[in-house]
Amino acid sequence: MNRPLVVFTDQTDLDCRPGMDLLRDAGCDTLLADLPTEPLAERPLPAGAERAVALVVGYARIDDAVLDLMPRVRCIATMSAGTDMVDLAAARRRGVWVGNLVDAATEEVAVHALSLMLCLERRLVEGRETVAAGGWTEDLPVVPRGTAGLTLGLFGCGRIARRLGELARPLVARVVAHDPFVTTPPDGVELVDREALLAESDVLSLHLPLTPETAGTMDRAAFAALRPGAVLINPSRGELVDPDALREALDAG
Template structure:
């Protein structure tokens, strides 16, 4: 009997070997493409039973070229790189990694928020230019008198709320899709969130409803001198509107770990604005998360092959009894 085939698409900075070792030991034939190129993926995966996906876009045209495929396992919490509607129509499993870097992203968001509120980028620039505290004209506000606003209240936002509660005076959140609400976090509508947040941190999926939602109109409703943190999806924010809000002083600063185009072009004004704190889509990064991103998709595939059910499905074939798996979803994961 031929060995089942697993193809790993793009791995970026991840070392796929821990996952490859698990799959090989479990009896799989593993191919690592190391590319987002659909031609390269289709060429390697024409006989694949399972596809482990980094950032590569998996659409209907590419699925047509992988007729044996039965499961797609992402190496991230998000899965908007996969056409989940088409995957569901074809009876394919889709899995994600909902908790592998929750702590890392929450800590990164908090660190970014604190760096902005304490004006650390500006303080750093003063010292590097030869100045000292009399040259530092920024006057930070006391954090315990500030409000942290969370746009989206999934796993990462909840972790951030727990971390931030002892630091900020008030934590508010908006998420129309979440029913379970913990004590200590005020549930508010979007207008109230935007108007009351001194720090507005984004934790929502990229969907047709949320893409570009942080636009000029929304930024005009923010508190003067507020700061924005985005560790979620780059296309949530209109970059021109963000730059205008920074230039006008409406926003005192912003921290971006994600961008509409990654990496941003060398001449992208986001790279050079003095009130932007930038990181290279690295909020997820730690020694522990790197291991998990390599091994957990492999464990999903192995569980599916050996038991019929992967650990963390987000799309479930219609033929699987509802009692045996999580309900099917067809949207990107809430951050």
């Protein structure tokens, strides 16, 4: 009798080997494929992958075309909290269960977002370049503003945003958040509407899943609504930001 096969669809920054070892110890076969992030027609399945009963997915695109080639699949697990690489409607039609990796990187992403905020607010890139060129504080192109008077805005108020709010609260004047699915604010966070979030945030950090409704959230109107000198941080998905609108906003100062 064949052991059930679990296919790791692609290699990401996470090491697949520990997961493969656990699955093999539990009685499964494993296979590391190299599926693309675009339609599967560009690259065939590796030999034997057609008998997979489960997929562990990084960035590979899992849609009807992929699932047609692996009709036994009944479970898809992503290596991230996001599930935007999986066609959820296609999975639902086939009775395929989709699970995401919840809370695995909450602390890391929140700390990284805080690091980005401090790097930008303290002008660390410009400061390093100035010092490397032999200059000092008076040679900085812009003197950093103090963080104590700033408002941090959280666009989305899930686990990572809440943790970022906790970390940043001692450093800033206010933490505000907008999330239509949150009715009770975390301690020290003020819930506001979308318009107030954009208008009042000195630092705006995005914490949204990528869905058809959230794609391009930061469009021309959103950038126009930000206050002058605002900083945008995106530790979520790149597609939340309209690249043309971002380019225009940067060109406009």
